[in-house]
Amino acid sequence: xxxxSLRIALLGLLAAKGPSSGYDLAKLFEHSLNHVWNAGHTQxxxxxxxxxxxxxxxxxxxxxxxxxxxxxxxxGTALLRGWLAxxxxxxxxxxxxxxxxxxxxxxxxxxxxxxxxxxxxxxxxKLAGMTCQxxxxxxxxxxxxxxRLGVAQAEATIAWADETLAALTAS
Amino acid sequence: xxxxSLRIALLGLLAAKGPSSGYDLAKLFEHSLNHVWNAGHTQxxxxxxxxxxxxxxxxxxxxxxxxxxxxxxxxGTALLRGWLAxxxxxxxxxxxxxxxxxxxxxxxxxxxxxxxxxxxxxxxxKLAGMTCQxxxxxxxxxxxxxxRLGVAQAEATIAWADETLAALTAS
DNA sequence: GAGCGCATGTAAGCTGTTACATGATTCT
DNA sequence: AGAATCATGTAACAGCTTACATGCGCTC
Numbered sequence: 001x002x003x004x005s006l007r008i009a010l011l012g013l014l015a016a017k018g019p020s021s022g023y024d025l026a027k028l029f030e031h032s033l034n035h036v037w038n039a040g041h042t043q044x045x046x047x048x049x050x051x052x053x054x055x056x057x058x059x060x061x062x063x064x065x066x067x068x069x070x071x072x073x074x075x076g077t078a079l080l081r082g083w084l085a086x087x088x089x090x091x092x093x094x095x096x097x098x099x100x101x102x103x104x105x106x107x108x109x110x111x112x113x114x115x116x117x118x119x120x121x122x123x124x125x126k127l128a129g130m131t132c133q134x135x136x137x138x139x140x141x142x143x144x145x146x147x148r149l150g151v152a153q154a155e156a157t158i159a160w161a162d163e164t165l166a167a168l169t170a171s
Numbered sequence: 172x173x174x175x176s177l178r179i180a181l182l183g184l185l186a187a188k189g190p191s192s193g194y195d196l197a198k199l200f201e202h203s204l205n206h207v208w209n210a211g212h213t214q215x216x217x218x219x220x221x222x223x224x225x226x227x228x229x230x231x232x233x234x235x236x237x238x239x240x241x242x243x244x245x246x247g248t249a250l251l252r253g254w255l256a257x258x259x260x261x262x263x264x265x266x267x268x269x270x271x272x273x274x275x276x277x278x279x280x281x282x283x284x285x286x287x288x289x290x291x292x293x294x295x296x297k298l299a300g301m302t303c304q305x306x307x308x309x310x311x312x313x314x315x316x317x318x319r320l321g322v323a324q325a326e327a328t329i330a331w332a333d334e335t336l337a338a339l340t341a342s
Numbered sequence: 343g344a345g346c347g348c349a350t351g352t353a354a355g356c357t358g359t360t361a362c363a364t365g366a367t368t369c370t
Numbered sequence: 371a372g373a374a375t376c377a378t379g380t381a382a383c384a385g386c387t388t389a390c391a392t393g394c395g396c397t398c
Contacts, residue, residue: 005267006385012274023349036269043386045351065349065394084274085282089267089290091297093321096176096260098207102317103183103255111256119260126262146273149331150264156327160320174387177357194377214358216379236366236377 006047009037011056011080014072016142019060021067022048032143035130035150051076097157101164113168120161127154177218180208182227182251185243187313190231192238193219203314206301206321222247284339291332298325
């Protein structure tokens with residue numbers, strides 16, 4: 001029942017992009033993995049130390065500015081592949097947006113319309129951000145599937161917002 | 172930047188369903204709010220104590236079996252409405268499924284197909300669970316919008332899985 | 343030499359999960 | 371009487387966020 005998805009994400013990035021520093025990995029979280037998982041450097045640095053102790057990654061000698069380059073080990077690769085192949089992903093939801101949707105009847109018509117309109121705007125912007133990076137992602141195999149998934153879910157959310165706005169304005 | 176979504180969820184249920192015990196609220200999380208948020212009794216009981224101290228709910232005298240009935244206060248109602256109307260929902264994603272999708276190219280064709288197939292099966296089951304409770308939910312205003320949102324997102328995920336399976340088998 | 347980006351870390355606090363623990367009431 | 375359900379809690383641990391803190395190297 002171990003979750004350890006941060007570990008998996010870090011191992012995945014090391015496998016996909018090759019040896020990297022904690023700083024590099026933090027940047028990759030911001031730019032390439034942001035639709036999937038997020039983590040700041042304060043979480044990444046200690047985790048890399050633990051992963052080194054567990055033999056999942058190895059750390060090379062320090063470069064300029066104290067830079068440490070981590071490389072995935074065979075044990076790390078095995079753990080990563082095993083998790084990918086065997087792990088049943090959790091479908092537990094914890095979404096502030098869905099909570100707002102659930103409680104919408106507590107608001108009057110105008111306020112409810114405003115809330116759904118804001119949700120729509122948020123996802124329209126998110127979708128725009130994703131679609132404009134499609135060309136870059138299509139170049140490498142990684143991230144293509146995840147990006148299509150993100151786009152599909154954002155489109156579904158926007159369609160829900162439109163439908164809900166129509167129902168609210170009609171009532 | 173306070174999150175406090177557990178508080179909001181509890182206040183929302185108290186507003187929607189009326190005075191309830193912690194036990195009732197835990198059951199409601201399981202049955203009515205499960206597509207939206209989840210929380211166990213070990214999180215709910217201490218939070219209700221804190222919320223009582225903060226004046227957001229009030230607790231009546233103990234009933235049978237030590238049952239305590241909580242009621243939302245005016246302060247609680249004000250906080251709830253304010254959050255609903257003003258809170259910009261976080262769109263940060265942390266999805267094990269999306270992580271698996273991202274890292275799919277690390278697996279060989281057969282393993283990747285198996286992973287996507289399992290994801291599809293999971294969401295087909297989730298969708299079935301949601302659609303069969305649509306009639307019950309349609310009766311009361313609460314949860315209708317959230318349920319439609321859950322259904323739309325599940326359908327989008329299943330469509331993504333079909334598309335991805337087709338692309339994988341073709342390659 | 344001033345400023346920016348690179349690069350690493352620690353500490354406090356909040357949130358959430360799992361395991362443990364207890365007792366009352368109702369149903370069969 | 372035994373089992374299931376009702377009903378409440380505590381404690382330990384894991385995961386994550388925010389704020390704090392430091393210093394190097396490059397460019398203008």
